[in-house]
Amino acid sequence: MAATLKMVAEAANVSIRTAGRALSGSGPVKSEVAKRVLAAARELHYVPNAxxxxxxxxxxxxxxxxxxxxxxxxxxxxxxxxxxxxxxxxKHYTLLGGLPGSQEELNELLRSWTGIVEAVIFLAWPPGWNAERLSSLPIRFLFIDCELSGDGYDRIETDRTSGVAAAVTELIRAGRRRIVRVGMDGAVGRRAGFEQAVAAAGEITSGFIATEGLEFADGFTAGDAIIAFGADAVFFDTDRMALGFYRYASERGVTIPEKVAVAGFDDDAAGAFAIPALTTVAHPDAETVARAVEKILSPAEGAPELVVYPARLVRRESISS
Structure with missing residues (x-):
């Protein structure tokens, strides 16, 4: 059986509070008492519960x-x-965890972190999960780019809508008139940005090609539907999908941007090295991270805060006039 603070206090003939102060150095304790407590702790092989x-x-x-x-x-x-x-x-450390498959498992994970972490930053939150169920845990939470209902927690979000609108507007300014968006229907911000830019331009034939995922293979697989639509421009929900289409275009002799102009989202490094270099929308990572760290390390004061940063268009060679 591991020694407890109570056992140390009894062995040194002092109160638990005095034993705790002597071991932590957090309060005044007479020298002879402190020596007695330390000796008892050594004899009992006491290890403080960090x-x-x-x-x-x-x-x-x-x-x-x-x-x-x-x-x-x-x-x-x-x-x-x-x-x-x-x-x-x-001068802080991080503990990284993957999002569990259910909210019950998440709560179990967070309970195991209680007393170990000062705060938790969420980079993902599944639709339908109830964040209010976290309120019973003595941990501070901050959410980054999570589709969270309610306003009970600090949140930092990217304005994806304006970023996508800027990319699609760039395609339209390049003279493209048959434009499709390729991605997942649940991407609300991307859908809104695409529709906003198309509506503002007028006289644009637009469409949406739904995919099962957002990866390279999904962009490649969408190639036949893109060509069948007669698209002269495509906005992909992710750069990975756009680069998957690059492979399709190379195999089918579809030239980019001469026949089809392409834009993506995420600013993956591979896009800058593709030929032609991929036009994309970049997340405001520097601003988001700086604000997240500032917020999480500051005293919790006032009402929860929502901060929104704009995404940034990165113009490259995959769009031409």
Whole structure:
């Protein structure tokens, strides 16, 4: 049986509170009493419960990060890396966890982190999950680009709508008149941005090609439908899909941008090295990470905050006039 603080206090003939102060150095204790407590702790091989102490003091200097499927693509990995670097500069460490399959499993994971982490940053949150169920946990939470209902937590979001609208407007300015969006129907911000740009331009024939995922293979598979539509421009929900279409175009002799202009979303590094270099929409990662770290390391004061940063259009060679 592991020694407890109570056992140390009894062996040193002092109160539990005095024993705790002597071992932590957090309060005045007479020298002879402190020596007696330390001797008892050594004799009993007492090991302080760091998790319990951190829970009480909220000073573990550890921040949890919960990531979803995005961790397996470049965009998600980049954001995690930037958070880790920024927290390290602030002399904090990170504990990375994957998003479990159910909210019950998530609550179990977070309970195991209680007393270990000062706060948790979510990079993913499934639609339909109830964030209010987290309120019983003594942990501070912040959500980045999560589709969260309610306003009970601090949130930082990317204005995807304006970013997509800027990319589609760029396609239209290049003289393209048959434009399709390729992606998943649930991407609300991307859909809104696409429709906004098309409506503002007028006299544009537009369409939507639904895919099962957002990966390279999904962009490749959409190729036949893109050509059948007669598209002269395509906006892909992710750069990975756009680069999958690059492979399709290469195999079928479809020239980019001469026959089909292409734009994507995420600013993956591979897009800059593709031929032609891919026009894309970049996340405001620097601003998002800086604000997240500032917020999570500051005292929790006032009402929860929602901060929205605009996405940024990166013009490259895959669109031409």
């Amino acid at each position: 998790a319990a102490r951190n829970l009480k003091q909220q000073a573990s200097r550890i921040v949890g990060i919960i990531s979803g499927k995005s961790f397996f693509n470049e965009c998600g990995q980049r954001r995690v890396r930037m958070l880790e670097e920024a927290l390290r500069e602030a």
